[in-house]
Amino acid sequence: MHELGITQNLLKLALQYAEPAGATKITGLYLVIGELSSVMDDSVQFYWDFVSRDTLAAGATLHFERVRATFECQECQTVFGRNEHYICPACGSRRVRIASGEEFYLKSIEVEE
Amino acid sequence: MPQIPVIKDIMSANDQLASAVRQQLDAAGTLALNIMASPGAGKTSILTRTVDGLKDEFNLAALDGDVVMVDVEKIAQTGIQVALVNTGGNCHLDANMVHAALPSLDLTGVDLLLVENVGNLICPAAFELGTHYNVVIASVAEGDDKPYKYPAMYRGADVLILNKIDMLHYQDFNMDYFRHGVEVLNPGVSFLPLSAKTGEGVDAWLDWVRSAIIQKRGR
Ligand SMILES: Nc1nc2c(ncn2[C@@H]2O[C@H](COP(=O)(O)OP(=O)(O)OP(=O)(O)O)[C@@H](O)[C@H]2O)c(=O)[nH]1
Ligand SMILES: [Mg+2]
Ligand SMILES: [Zn+2]
Numbered sequence: 514m515h516e517l518g519i520t521q522n523l524l525k526l527a528l529q530y531a532e533p534a535g536a537t538k539i540t541g542l543y544l545v546i547g548e549l550s551s552v553m554d555d556s557v558q559f560y561w562d563f564v565s566r567d568t569l570a571a572g573a574t575l576h577f578e579r580v581r582a583t584f585e586c587q588e589c590q591t592v593f594g595r596n597e598h599y600i601c602p603a604c605g606s607r608r609v610r611i612a613s614g615e616e617f618y619l620k621s622i623e624v625e626e
Numbered sequence: 627m628p629q630i631p632v633i634k635d636i637m638s639a640n641d642q643l644a645s646a647v648r649q650q651l652d653a654a655g656t657l658a659l660n661i662m663a664s665p666g667a668g669k670t671s672i673l674t675r676t677v678d679g680l681k682d683e684f685n686l687a688a689l690d691g692d693v694v695m696v697d698v699e700k701i702a703q704t705g706i707q708v709a710l711v712n713t714g715g716n717c718h719l720d721a722n723m724v725h726a727a728l729p730s731l732d733l734t735g736v737d738l739l740l741v742e743n744v745g746n747l748i749c750p751a752a753f754e755l756g757t758h759y760n761v762v763i764a765s766v767a768e769g770d771d772k773p774y775k776y777p778a779m780y781r782g783a784d785v786l787i788l789n790k791i792d793m794l795h796y797q798d799f800n801m802d803y804f805r806h807g808v809e810v811l812n813p814g815v816s817f818l819p820l821s822a823k824t825g826e827g828v829d830a831w832l833d834w835v836r837s838a839i840i841q842k843r844g845r
Contacts, residue, residue: 519752625627
């Protein structure tokens, strides 16, 4: 349910960049979202259509680049996913760290001038 | 069509308001803690324990993110000033709600502001409030696998409390498994097992809060 708040933040950010550039319309937003940030594409899209109404960004397409959560073994450098209980599947080491999946940013916007 | 590069955290609008909250807190010399946990993990119980343990030494206040007054009334019984942050049914507090609620407290002379977030392990993690530390409360009753299911919440904790340790005898809770999950997500985080019911371990928590308040005064 926090997708509504996130979508409002997203809109503010996009407008903040589009307005000074003199854009008349925002047509696309390129988002990079890691799996660990627990945000659902579908609900962001759902709220987006609602919050962007009557703004420069009305009807803009959201492009999601999803980044999978991965962990890296500090002993043997094997990279693996979330289902291994944070234990290296190759060497059994418990010394692992998060390698990816925390991304949560707006990469760029596509506008009409 | 022209592309404008942005490369900025999606939450930056919220984070700007969080900085405004932080400025108000710092101007008043108030240390603020954002207390997050799943429903029923023991946020209010630990909050009232904290008040009982520290109110003779420090001036305390609280904010409670909720829709009903149940927890506010419990906290008010301790004698400190407390206000409701009306979440309007939202699953988390955000900086805007805290910003709007701050004027209902008089922060003059307040050393410590305890903010009880909405009971939820997912949503509050995404919203900075402007508070100084994130306190995450896990509880034995929830089971030992939560660091594996809700990584973002554990990742963002500055201190992790494991509450309801009085229940360790009644439940299969693999402490090694739990601690390993926490350690991978948040290496070296302060870990404080306690029971708000029996009081075991509460002193170590009070010490943590005391030193955080004193450190803030020093700055
Ligand atoms: N056995 C045991 N029960 C506890 C402990 N701490 C809290 N409880 C009980 O857990 C229940 C929930 O505690 P609260 O403090 O209301 O939890 P909360 O996180 O504030 O709950 P919400 O605000 O509803 O999300 C109550 O029935 C408490 O009495 C503890 O250390 N041990
Ligand atoms: Mg409560
Ligand atoms: Zn390995």
